[in-house]
Amino acid sequence: MEKLEKAFALFDAYNKQDPKTLVWDGVTYPEEYFYAIELYNWVLKLEPKASEPVLLASRSQHIGRWTIPRDSYPDGKAGYLNWRSNLAKFHATKAGELMEEAGYDTDFIEGVQKIILKQKIKLDPEVQLIENALCLVFLQFQFESFIQKHAEDKLINIVRKTWKKMSQAGHDAALKLTYSERAKDLIGKALG
Structure with a gap:
């Protein structure tokens, strides 16, 4: 240690x-x-x-x-x-x-x-763990500022790409985060 x-x-x-x-x-x-x-x-x-x-x-x-x-x-x-x-x-x-x-x-x-x-992402569970965590940091701490800077279609695409990078464990954690109404709406449209 x-x-x-x-x-x-x-x-x-x-x-x-x-x-x-x-x-x-x-x-x-x-x-x-x-x-x-x-x-x-x-x-x-x-x-x-x-x-x-x-x-x-x-x-x-x-x-x-x-x-x-x-x-x-x-x-x-x-x-x-x-x-x-x-x-x-x-x-x-x-x-x-x-x-x-x-x-x-x-x-x-x-x-x-x-x-x-990120070598062998999707094949190496440790690399996937890091990718899940990176996506969750983005959603928790950075997504709201992205909402202020980008058009809706781009934001929906960003959410879809982020979601695709995560495993089920990442998805489950992401759905438990607290989001603004606007962020919830965008995530709903992206995943709908």
């Missing part, structure tokens, strides 16, 4: 450098630090006995995301997909560097990186 706690401390210190902040329940947080903690919390809610690699991946899934902004890539689907791919590789590399500093060996680090890179 000593290595795990050291890695968490390194991940958290890195994510606390995020210049973007958000306020939740009256407290201001560096954005990626907040989301990393909430992703970790969702993993534990979904699987209280989650493995050490999954816990490490949850805390570092989007580590340093602010360092590669979306607007540094071209608009459109191709630009978006290229950004996402390069970002995932960055997250895996940065997490690996910090895990090595915490004392983990190469084989263990590579196992965590496979989860961060």
